[in-house]
Amino acid sequence: MSGARRWALIEQDRAGTVFLAVLAVLAIASPILNQLVPASSPFHLSAYWLTLIGKYLCYAILAVAIDLIWGFGGILSLGHAAFFALGGYVMGMYLMRQIGARGVYGDPVLPDFMVFLNWQKLPWFWIGFNHFWFALVVIVAVPAALAWVFGWFAFRSRVTGVYFSIITQALSYALMLAFFRNDMGFGGNNGFTDFKEILGFDLHADSTRVALLVITAGVLAAGYLACRAIVDSRAGRLFRAIRDAESRARFLGYRVESYKVWIFAFSAVLAGIAGALYVPQVGIINPSEFSPLNSIEAVIWVAIGGRGTLYGAAAGAVLVNYAKTYFTGALPEVWLYALGTLFVLVTLFLPRGLVGLGTLRRRTLDAGPAALAIWAIRSEVGASLESKLK
Amino acid sequence: MFGTKLQVSWLLIPVLLCGRTALAQPSGGDVAAALSGLREATFIEKEEVVERLSARGDPSVRPVLAALLEDRLFVRQSDQRVFIVKSADDRLTSLDLIDPVSLAGAGSATRDDLAKIGTNNRLRKRLRTLVARFDLSSEDAAVRLAAVAEISRALDAESLALLRTQSALERHAGVKEEIDIGLALAALDTGDSRARLDAIAALAHSLRPPVRNRLASLLERTENGVFAEPDGQVRAAAARAVRAIDRWRAVSRVVEMLFFGLSVGSVLVLVAVGLAVTFGVMGVINMAHGELMMLGAYTTYVMQLALPNHIAASILLAIPAAFLVSGLVGVVLERTIIRFLYGRPLETLLATFGVSLVLQQVVRSVFSANNRSVETPAWMSGTIQVNGALAITVNRLCIILFTLVVFAILQVVLKRTRLGLEIRAVSQNRAMAQAMGIRTNRVDAMTFGLGSGVAGIAGVALSQFTNVGPNLGQSYIISSFMVVVFGGVGSLWGTLVGGLSMGVVDQLLEPYAGAVLAKIFVLVALIVFIQRWPRGLFPQTGRAAESQA
Numbered sequence: 001m002s003g004a005r006r007w008a009l010i011e012q013d014r015a016g017t018v019f020l021a022v023l024a025v026l027a028i029a030s031p032i033l034n035q036l037v038p039a040s041s042p043f044h045l046s047a048y049w050l051t052l053i054g055k056y057l058c059y060a061i062l063a064v065a066i067d068l069i070w071g072f073g074g075i076l077s078l079g080h081a082a083f084f085a086l087g088g089y090v091m092g093m094y095l096m097r098q099i100g101a102r103g104v105y106g107d108p109v110l111p112d113f114m115v116f117l118n119w120q121k122l123p124w125f126w127i128g129f130n131h132f133w134f135a136l137v138v139i140v141a142v143p144a145a146l147a148w149v150f151g152w153f154a155f156r157s158r159v160t161g162v163y164f165s166i167i168t169q170a171l172s173y174a175l176m177l178a179f180f181r182n183d184m185g186f187g188g189n190n191g192f193t194d195f196k197e198i199l200g201f202d203l204h205a206d207s208t209r210v211a212l213l214v215i216t217a218g219v220l221a222a223g224y225l226a227c228r229a230i231v232d233s234r235a236g237r238l239f240r241a242i243r244d245a246e247s248r249a250r251f252l253g254y255r256v257e258s259y260k261v262w263i264f265a266f267s268a269v270l271a272g273i274a275g276a277l278y279v280p281q282v283g284i285i286n287p288s289e290f291s292p293l294n295s296i297e298a299v300i301w302v303a304i305g306g307r308g309t310l311y312g313a314a315a316g317a318v319l320v321n322y323a324k325t326y327f328t329g330a331l332p333e334v335w336l337y338a339l340g341t342l343f344v345l346v347t348l349f350l351p352r353g354l355v356g357l358g359t360l361r362r363r364t365l366d367a368g369p370a371a372l373a374i375w376a377i378r379s380e381v382g383a384s385l386e387s388k389l390k
Numbered sequence: 391m392f393g394t395k396l397q398v399s400w401l402l403i404p405v406l407l408c409g410r411t412a413l414a415q416p417s418g419g420d421v422a423a424a425l426s427g428l429r430e431a432t433f434i435e436k437e438e439v440v441e442r443l444s445a446r447g448d449p450s451v452r453p454v455l456a457a458l459l460e461d462r463l464f465v466r467q468s469d470q471r472v473f474i475v476k477s478a479d480d481r482l483t484s485l486d487l488i489d490p491v492s493l494a495g496a497g498s499a500t501r502d503d504l505a506k507i508g509t510n511n512r513l514r515k516r517l518r519t520l521v522a523r524f525d526l527s528s529e530d531a532a533v534r535l536a537a538v539a540e541i542s543r544a545l546d547a548e549s550l551a552l553l554r555t556q557s558a559l560e561r562h563a564g565v566k567e568e569i570d571i572g573l574a575l576a577a578l579d580t581g582d583s584r585a586r587l588d589a590i591a592a593l594a595h596s597l598r599p600p601v602r603n604r605l606a607s608l609l610e611r612t613e614n615g616v617f618a619e620p621d622g623q624v625r626a627a628a629a630r631a632v633r634a635i636d637r638w639r640a641v642s643r644v645v646e647m648l649f650f651g652l653s654v655g656s657v658l659v660l661v662a663v664g665l666a667v668t669f670g671v672m673g674v675i676n677m678a679h680g681e682l683m684m685l686g687a688y689t690t691y692v693m694q695l696a697l698p699n700h701i702a703a704s705i706l707l708a709i710p711a712a713f714l715v716s717g718l719v720g721v722v723l724e725r726t727i728i729r730f731l732y733g734r735p736l737e738t739l740l741a742t743f744g745v746s747l748v749l750q751q752v753v754r755s756v757f758s759a760n761n762r763s764v765e766t767p768a769w770m771s772g773t774i775q776v777n778g779a780l781a782i783t784v785n786r787l788c789i790i791l792f793t794l795v796v797f798a799i800l801q802v803v804l805k806r807t808r809l810g811l812e813i814r815a816v817s818q819n820r821a822m823a824q825a826m827g828i829r830t831n832r833v834d835a836m837t838f839g840l841g842s843g844v845a846g847i848a849g850v851a852l853s854q855f856t857n858v859g860p861n862l863g864q865s866y867i868i869s870s871f872m873v874v875v876f877g878g879v880g881s882l883w884g885t886l887v888g889g890l891s892m893g894v895v896d897q898l899l900e901p902y903a904g905a906v907l908a909k910i911f912v913l914v915a916l917i918v919f920i921q922r923w924p925r926g927l928f929p930q931t932g933r934a935a936e937s938q939a
Contacts, residue, residue, distance in 0.1 A: 166875050299740065300740060336754075347737050
């Protein structure tokens with residue numbers, strides 16, 4: 001596929017363009033509103049909001065990564081939070097080394113928790129993390145390698161559907177237990193925190209926060225475009241064919257597992273990058289990020305936003321997390337009721353998520369919820385038939 | 391035969407005790423006189439008084455000695471008479487008095503009017519031995535056992551003679567064993583080679599750590615290279631005995647580990663078996679399964695609030711109650727949400743996850759976010775001592791038995807009842823079942839209710855050994871899915887074998903790897919296993935299974 005045609009496809013995709021435009025506006029407006037508008041002005045964007053938006057965008061990258069494999073490949077990973085956390089931990093290792101002698105114990109090489117545990121020298125797997133480029137390589141390499149090996153074994157044995165979801169969940173749980181151990185050398189229970197600077201820039205300065213926000217928005221846009229490109233490519237079409245009829249694709253002579261494994265690994269890398277961007281902005285990483293519940297929550301963002309659209313996933317992540325921030329502050333008791341009910345309602349009535357609302361409105365329904373649900377099932381069947389016929 | 395022995399034993403002991411003293415006939419006056427001297431006596435003199443009293447061998451002296459040992463022997467200031475106090479609890483202002491001679495109630499006195507008769511360590515030690523000698527003729531085997539243990543702690547010629555007589559008379563196997571071990575240990579110190587060899591032969595059957603250590607000490611050399619035990623034959627026998635003991639202790643350890651593993655595995659089976667119905671038979675990924683267990687645990691808590699004085703009854707009543715509560719919630723869930731999502735397992739996952747969040751919050755709103763404690767009935771605590779090295783805790787035994795019972799009932803329901811037949815028919819071929827006149831909608835609701843109800847029962851069991859709180863379910867949900875997938879989806883036997891073996895492997899690894907690493911290892915092993923055998927231990931075969939794939 002030529003570059004021009006790919007560009008044309010993106011142009012056709014109106015919602016996608018809107019999504020990219022919103023990101024562009026965000027990337028341009030937030031530095032201005034934070035740096036140029038005085039703090040007294042009501043339009044000033046505070047550091048609190050900068051961090052919050054940055055965090056939402058990281059979640060959006062994670063959601064796009066999940067949507068790539070779930071929405072287009074039918075692979076529901078309940079372990080993507082693990083890749084996210086791994087990326088975060090690698091970035092955390094770099095940030096820990098940057099603290100240097102400014103830690104509580106003032107050791108020039110060893111991070112505080114190692115001094116606390118009476119370790120004499122840096123473990124071998126910590127070597128090299130004082131270099132930013134090295135950390136960047138590892139951020140990509142670790143999730144990619146884990147996802148590739150895990151995916152290769154799983155897809156080769158034709159572990160699909162629910163089974164795949166459950167073993168990814170187990171993987172994530174095992175990693176969480178492992179990172180909780182002090183002997184692992186990753187700070188145990190407390191993880192990493194108290195970071196000082198990144199590449200010499202103070203992490204607490206507004207300017208650094210703005211830069212991180214802009215970079216995150218850029219990565220989200222790039223990640224979206226990359227996923228779009230994969231989906232629209234020949235491999236992407238085959239990927240969708242595998243989702244709808246895996247055996248048929250295999251009998252037609254395609255090596256189904258190699259398509260799946262590469263796209264799964266790419267998705268994991270994207271999740272890892274999201275985690276790496278997340279850590280410097282929120283300032284902490286600990287083993288609870290591996291929690292399988294986080295993975296499920298991320299899947300829910302995708303479902304609520306609308307799977308199979310990529311931009312819907314990103315929108316879902318931002319919306320749900322904004323709602324979470326709002327409710328947990330204003331009405332903490334209501335939050336879980338609201339979130340829980342939202343999951344149920346979206347799954348029952350909006351199988352295409354909030355982005356699917358547009359389609360729903362066009363077919364006005366005067367029937368009760370049961371009929372609505374039946375319609376939802378039918379439209380789902382129709383959608384998969386459509387894609388089969390394509 | 392037993393009757394005669396019994397009679398002889400009761401006759402002999404007083405005679406034996408009395409025979410050694412000149413004062414064959416104790417009288418109340420003597421006791422009172424001896425006691426009245428206690429107030430001003432030094433500790434040495436008190437000891438003499440105590441010896442004099444006990445030498446009479448009159449069992450009625452025992453309460454006095456026990457009272458002195460427990461700081462319950464007082465002198466009334468007003469008339470200098472000595473009394474036993476029923477309870478010397480600090481919170482009591484007025485103490486109930488007992489006459490030490492007649493042992494009848496003697497009114498009460500204020501604390502100010504009473505002066506305690508003090509003891510020191512040496513005296514207390516002597517008192518314990520003396521009281522134990524009286525206890526040796528108690529009718530209660532447990533009291534005799536404690537007495538033997540007490541006497542064995544400090545053996546002198548007198549005690550040895552006593553123990554030997556008791557050994558010949560004793561008819562309770564446990565007490566006799568305890569006596570023989572005490573005698574044999576004493577013989578090792580004092581006897582000739584022949585007696586030492588006999589003692590070793592007797593001790594070779596005991597698995598207790600002190601016995602093993604004592605035998606091993608015979609094999610040690612002192613600093614100048616001389617063996618602690620001069621006789622080579624005795625040393626060889628001791629070495630053999632130590633080896634035999636070590637072997638049996640190793641066997642006991644393995645048995646204990648297996649038992650622990652089975653109990654851990656039983657918990658896994660119990661939490662997974664309901665899921666085996668909803669997930670295995672119906673193909674619904676019920677993420678709210680853990681919360682249904684939580685509801686069961688809270689039902690137990692509520693039952694205990696309702697019956698605070700009948701803990702055991704409340705637990706037993708909680709089992710059907712939890713089944714009903716969780717089962718009803720399950721039926722409602724199925725009718726309102728899950729029935730719209732059949733055939734789309736991943737979406738049942740999302741919807742039921744939402745339900746689990748709501749249920750957690752409901753519990754938080756009703757019972758607060760704090761953990762609630764559920765009491766355990768007395769009969770469930772304690773241990774059963776199998777031999778010197780192996781003790782089985784009753785609550786672990788209970789959980790294993792409970793799991794097996796629940797599993798058996800579930801098997802019977804699925805294999806022997808009309809409902810079970812319909813459930814299996816619908817899970818194999820829905821359309822055909824419907825054509826045969828089975829109301830599939832009703833069967834779906836009942837199946838889901840059954841699985842949820844079993845989850846509630848699991849919650850009752852969980853309430854006995856974990857905290858009952860809103861997060862109770864979350865901590866078990868992942869392992870229960872792993873158990874079902876490992877065992878083979880749709881196979882109840884697979885769930886049983888899978889859960890038990892996961893528990894055993896976990897416990898076998900724990901001593902080497904530590905608790906967390908063992909868990910991680912089990913998870914990784916399961917992941918690898920599923921990748922090699924994606925259909926689990928007991929894969930379902932046949933057309934129904936293939937159409938699901």
